[in-house]
Amino acid sequence: MRAMTTAATLAAAMLFAAPAWAGSDSETGPSMDEALAQADSADADAATAAQQQATGVQALQIDGDMPIDSGTAFNPAISIILDSLYSQNFSGEDADPPGFGNGHDHGHGHGDGHSHGIEDGFQIREVEAIFSGSVDPYFDLVTQFGITENDIEIEEAFFTTTNLPAGLQVKGGKFFSDIGYTNRKHTHDWDFTDQPLVIDELFGEEGLNELGAQVAWVAPTQSYTRLGFEVLEGDNEELSPIDGGHYDDGESVSLSDPSSPRLFTAFGKWGPDLGYDNALQLGLSAGYAPDWQRVDEHSSRFDVWEGDAWFIGADAVFKHDAGRSHGQGNWTLQAEYFLREIDYDFVATDGGGNNATTSDTDQQDGLYIQGLYGFAPRWNAGLRFDALGLTNDAFEPGRDDDGERIREAIDFGTTYRYSAQVSYLPTEFSRLRFQLSQTDFSDGSDYDDHGYDDAWRADLQFTFALGVHGAHDF
Amino acid sequence: MRTSWIGGFALLLAALPAAAEIRIAATTPNMGLLAETIGGDAVDVTVMAPHDRDAHYLEARPSMMAALRRADMVVSVGAELEVGWLPAAIDGAANPDVRAGGRGYFEGARHTDLIGVGGAADRAQGDVHPEGNPHFYMDPERFAEVGEALADRLARFDEDRADGFHANAADLAAAVDERMPAWREAATDAPGVVLYHEDSDYLMAALNVPIHGFLEPLPGVPPTASHLRELVDGLQGERGVVIHRNYQPADGAEFLQREIGWPVHSLPADIEPGADLDAYFDIIEQYVEAVTDPDA
Incomplete structure (x- = not known):
């Protein structure tokens, strides 16, 4: 815990150091930079003044320094992205795989209705409104709002530092964690209509999206190397659920009310230079949530879990650029694996003063492998294989065949999903996609036969982007 | 500290x-x-x-x-x-x-x-x-x-x-x-070009070679049958060459070649990484030769 406090302090110190650094820059090295800026403004101003007159576009000024020639005259860059779907779950039920989807609180609100954010029929999954730009010479800001029929959600709102030295960068606010590869991608940027099962079930429908701060470092090496850690609020329902407080319903239960930050992650990415045709990136990530709590209130008892959680993950992406027009011949291979463990004490009160306590460990994992191929200009096709719960030991309150309470984590078996998609992109700003997926559910535990039939789903997706849409990172 | x-x-x-x-x-x-x-x-x-x-x-x-x-x-x-x-x-x-x-x-x-x-x-x-x-x-x-x-x-x-x-x-x-003077001189009687994309406009302007059209109906949109048909109808009986970059698809250019007999040139735009200034001038030279193609 002490180490974590230190980490948080360090992160905070770095945030405050940013403006200080900027200040010290102008104190220690004014001669060169300022002289250069002045020298430049003479010739650059003359050159750009003519251009401005011709275009009517005012070049952006940074603090009286030279005009930004950043390739776009818009600040902030604004884009609106519409993600709409027609979807049909035409066979079987698109339910949570056994052992997952908050399976702990079985019949507790979650469970069956869960459908990975996709419903049957026509739907606007989301309208994304993205505003981004430079705040000043020291910070960039990105805000992204997810607008659905019922509400507006801040999906991301974060600053990044732009002038820390030595390859350091600090990010703060609400953002998608840099763990893994897919996690930080926005919905419209996914290669399939839905995200991999392992992300969906281990981190939730939104992935790992948190309030907090990130410090990352890019090494000055021939190969791309980026290391970072994140100190996060810990609002993730899967990794750090908090139910702290006092519960009294005939039985009295008190849970500590831990303060944030409650989630810590670290990640590393490495990409060697494979020339112009190929690119590879390998990544490792890990996270720790010191407080993991859950309380289920039943009619005659409380079920209480308290413990901690951690995860580790590995990801690999290989992209081949065939050099033909509009993506023809390009292919991408991509895979990710995550393992999550929760160590907890479980207390079941039965209203009669009998507390049955057990300590155990849930261990669950999942992976996906996918490939994408540009089979014609502006067309691509993709296949994805999901395996969830290769290890699937989870605790779920219940009774065995003899009516005895189950007191240990049990194996829920592996669920598989097979997805295929075809996309057509008339331009970079519009995309039509058809996807078919089949989920082959595990049979469930020895005690609890979920017995789901295979679920089949067809999606037709239309995605449109309006406005200045920023470049996508690797 | x-x-x-x-x-x-x-x-x-x-x-x-x-x-x-x-x-x-x-x-x-x-x-x-x-x-x-x-x-x-x-x-x-x-x-x-x-x-x-x-x-x-x-x-x-x-x-x-x-x-x-x-x-x-x-x-x-x-x-x-x-x-x-x-x-x-x-x-x-x-x-x-x-x-x-x-x-x-x-x-x-x-x-x-x-x-x-x-x-x-x-x-x-x-x-x-x-x-x-x-x-x-x-x-x-x-x-x-x-x-x-x-x-x-x-x-x-x-x-x-x-x-x-x-x-x-x-x-x-x-x-x-x-x-430049020799290149301009050579291109004086060049009948004109159709380009794939608006990517050689500067050179054509420098050589005073007229551009008769683009294979793309709009920048960034691949050639469509109707647009190519329009081009062919408009250029019937005229002389000229079709130039596309070597990474751009050739079918549109070949369609023009079949329909109105213009020679097609597939040319590079960038030097190979590490090549010298002569390689750059060689590329420009190739464009000059293309626009003055005697078969045009």
């Missing part, structure tokens, strides 16, 4: 580039050539985009970020040509030196007059560039003009060698001036 540590580090960083070569990450091979030509021994150039594909449609790769992380300066074509990947690569590099607005960020297109500036920013008109047509590097005179601006910029990294940079820029301009 912390401030002094950071301040000391800043001094160290400020001291480094003056002592060493100027490390340049160039976007395209032609811009890399320009940096090499002007910078000479004082620069160490890495080229991020290959010569045989469209710099419009690249994706940011980790190796680009690694190059930008180590660079003192990025030298790009600009005018949104690299907008699909350069901003992302710069973000991923976490190197303040090469960010837009700094002295280490150089866009060639900012330092010459562009064609087509201020067009409607309406994507119904295709993948348009309100900033202007970015492909200035196809005009040797503009290429040399941008070389002068680059010499100015390099001088700010290494004042001691400023004269050398300007001499190199003057040599480039002289080499261009030496060749």
Whole structure:
């Protein structure tokens, strides 16, 4: 815990150091930079003044320094992205795989209705409104709002530092964690209509999206190397659920009310230079949530879990650029694996003063492998294989065949999903996609036969982007 | 305590580039050539985009970020040509030196007059560039003009060698001036061209060769049957050549060849990474030969 406090302090110190650094820059090295800026403004101003007159576009000024020639005259860059779907779950039920989807609180609100954010029929999954730009010479800001029929959600709102030295960068606010590869991608940027099962079930429908701060470092090496850690609020329902407080319903239960930050992650990415045709990136990530709590209130008892959680993950992406027009011949291979463990004490009160306590460990994992191929200009096709719960030991309150309470984590078996998609992109700003997926559910535990039939789903997706849409990172 | 540590580090960083070569990450091979030509021994150039594909449609790769992380300066074509990947690569590099607005960020297109500036920013008109047509590097005179601006910029990294940079820029301009009259002369009677994309406009303008149309109905939109039919109907009985870049699909050009008998030339636009100025002039030469094709 002490180490974590230190980490948080360090992160905070770095945030405050940013403006200080900027200040010290102008104190220690004014001669060169300022002289250069002045020298430049003479010739650059003359050159750009003519251009401005011709275009009517005012070049952006940074603090009286030279005009930004950043390739776009818009600040902030604004884009609106519409993600709409027609979807049909035409066979079987698109339910949570056994052992997952908050399976702990079985019949507790979650469970069956869960459908990975996709419903049957026509739907606007989301309208994304993205505003981004430079705040000043020291910070960039990105805000992204997810607008659905019922509400507006801040999906991301974060600053990044732009002038820390030595390859350091600090990010703060609400953002998608840099763990893994897919996690930080926005919905419209996914290669399939839905995200991999392992992300969906281990981190939730939104992935790992948190309030907090990130410090990352890019090494000055021939190969791309980026290391970072994140100190996060810990609002993730899967990794750090908090139910702290006092519960009294005939039985009295008190849970500590831990303060944030409650989630810590670290990640590393490495990409060697494979020339112009190929690119590879390998990544490792890990996270720790010191407080993991859950309380289920039943009619005659409380079920209480308290413990901690951690995860580790590995990801690999290989992209081949065939050099033909509009993506023809390009292919991408991509895979990710995550393992999550929760160590907890479980207390079941039965209203009669009998507390049955057990300590155990849930261990669950999942992976996906996918490939994408540009089979014609502006067309691509993709296949994805999901395996969830290769290890699937989870605790779920219940009774065995003899009516005895189950007191240990049990194996829920592996669920598989097979997805295929075809996309057509008339331009970079519009995309039509058809996807078919089949989920082959595990049979469930020895005690609890979920017995789901295979679920089949067809999606037709239309995605449109309006406005200045920023470049996508690797 | 912390401030002094950071301040000391800043001094160290400020001291480094003056002592060493100027490390340049160039976007395209032609811009890399320009940096090499002007910078000479004082620069160490890495080229991020290959010569045989469209710099419009690249994706940011980790190796680009690694190059930008180590660079003192990025030298790009600009005018949104690299907008699909350069901003992302710069973000991923976490190197303040090469960010837009700094002295280490150089866009060639900012330092010459562009064609087509201020067009409607309406994507119904295709993948348009309100900033202007970015492909200035196809005009040797503009290429040399941008070389002068680059010499100015390099001088700010290494004042001691400023004269050398300007001499190199003057040599480039002289080499261009030496060749242009002959090229213009050769192209005097060129009947005109149909291009695939608006990417050789600058050279055609420099050679006074008329452009009769583009295979793309709108910039960035692949040729459609109806558009090709229109082109053919409009050009029936005329003389000319069809030029497309070697990475652009050939079918549209071949359709014109079949229908109206114009010869087709598939030409490079960028030098191979590491090739010298002669390779650049050779490419221009190939265009001059193409527009003066006797079969046209």
